Amino acid sequence: MxxxxxxxxxxxxxxxxxxxxxxxxxxxxxxxxxxxxxxxxxxxxxxxxxxxxxxxxxNEIAPVSLSDDDFLKLLTSISDTDSLIVYVVDIFDVNGSLIPGLHRFVGNNPVLLVGNKLDILPKALKHNKVKDWLRQQANAAGIWPIGVELISAKTNFDIDHLLDQIEKYRQGKDVYVVGVTNVGKSTLINSIVRQSTGIKELITTSRFPGTTLDRIDIPLNDGHNLVDTPGIIQPEQMAHHLSGKELNLVTPQKTIKPKGYQLNPGQTLFFAGVARFDYNSGDKRHGFTVYAENNLFIHRTKLENADEFYATHVGSFLAPPTEDQKADFPALEPHEFKSTEKSDLVIEGLGWVTIPEGVSVTGWAPKGVSVLMRPAMI
Known part of the structure; x- marks a missing residue:
């Protein structure tokens, strides 16, 4: 001490x-x-x-001076407990919020997987499809949850049901809420506290990484605790490459409204200056649907000029990043795919583009940010 x-x-x-x-x-x-x-x-x-x-x-953030080792020490101590782990992920940034080695930190304790930010997904997206997708991604990362729940901590959607499930699975044990930064962990706990005690915003919440600096114990009725843990910093998240104001311009804030584009092979869509989508080959005038922040600036151009266009306009016409940020913004890296069925090309933390069967496309994202393909969710 x-x-x-x-x-x-x-x-x-x-x-x-x-x-x-x-x-x-x-x-x-x-x-x-x-x-x-x-x-x-x-x-x-x-x-x-x-x-x-x-x-x-x-809304002023100060730098976090705890090291990654300090965060991991706190989480590793959970493996010595007999408890329920409530593992919160961002539905819109699944790979960016998954921790492949989670069981190294939580031991043999059961894991309840909670997908947060359901409120921003399009209404047409079926909840069962989202649950199946989350479970598949968790399994691929070596995580085998006992259940998958979908919530919106921001709007309180299904918080009561989640509390019922926590009570069902914890069986008189402590509950540890874990996750990477920026997935809405503290917002969820604030919602739980508010519903049970009437205290508003007991735990500091912010869109910036690294808000909770130590475990916070919230007493339960039976003498056990609900514990909020610090977020593990995941450098691959889009959230770590932009400041708060610019992050709001690319991270969905409200329910997404799809945008349709008729593209010919050899055309490119720029998503501000943070990502890019190329239609390489396929039939003429195919329809592509973009699911991203409603106010995200999207610019169409020719693929043959795309590299030069980006180099010339990133930080100005293509912003964010801003002129001041572009020097530190990671280079965009290509990820090429060919679809065998109607699919979603997902740029983690930004959104996805629904593409038709039989086309070749490339998704570009900042180095380290995941780009992947999945069967179309809508």
Whole structure:
């Protein structure tokens, strides 16, 4: 225990937003809280560190100084428990939010897989198809869940049902909520807390990675706990390549409205400056449907000019990334596919393009971001 941690009645005081131990001496370290704010927080029974206060009131994020090793140590300790693991993934970024080695962290504990952000998927998409897709992707990553649930933490869709399933599977055990950053883990727990206690936004939430800095224990009625853990940072997520404002321009915010394009072979669609879709070969005037953020800037051009066009216009006409960001933005890498049936070309964290049978296409995404093909979901 660090010497500068605040102790009250023999207990270390923790920020109720992120879980970091509160201290009043080092402004640049985790858990810093001014003396005046600490006094007021103790009086109110809710102490927030300065980082969480600024995040909640001004949407201002401070850099996270915990190392990956610190995050993994916290998760590895779960393997020694007898508990239920609620594993939250982003339905729109499944591969980016899967942890292939999850069982190394959770041991033999059962895993309930929860797909979040259902509210942004098109209405025509059948929930059973989504569940099957999630289970297949989890199995491919070596994860064998005892159940798959779909929710929207943002709109509270099916939270009551999820709580029933958690109660069914936990069998009097503690519950650990795990996942990578930016999948809506803390939003989900806020929703659970709000429904059970009436407290709004007890846990700090943000669109930025790395909000929860330590485990947060929420008591259950039988003496066990619901535990929010820090998110594992997954560098392959699209969210790690853009700042908050630009991320909002490419990450779906509301229910997606499909956009149709009639393309000839040799045409390209640019998705702002963050991704690209090439129609290489196939019949003339094929229909392609794009499922992405409704306000995402999409530009059609000729494939033969696409490389030069991108090099000239990325950061300006093709933005985001902005002019200031483009130097650090990863190069777009190609992933070529040929469809044998109606399929979806998925660019993780951005969306997908539904393509017809018998065409050759290429999806381009920032280095490390997954691009894959699946049978069409709609």
């Amino acid at each position: 660090a010497n500068n941690e605040v102790i009250v009645d023999g207990e270390v005081v923790h920020c109720v937003g992120c879980g970091a131990a509160v201290q009043t001496t080092d402004k640049n370290a985790l858990g810093y809280t001014p003396e005046s704010a600490l006094k007021k927080g103790l009086e109110n029974g809710e102490v927030y560190c300065q980082r969480c206060f600024r995040l909640r009131h001004y």
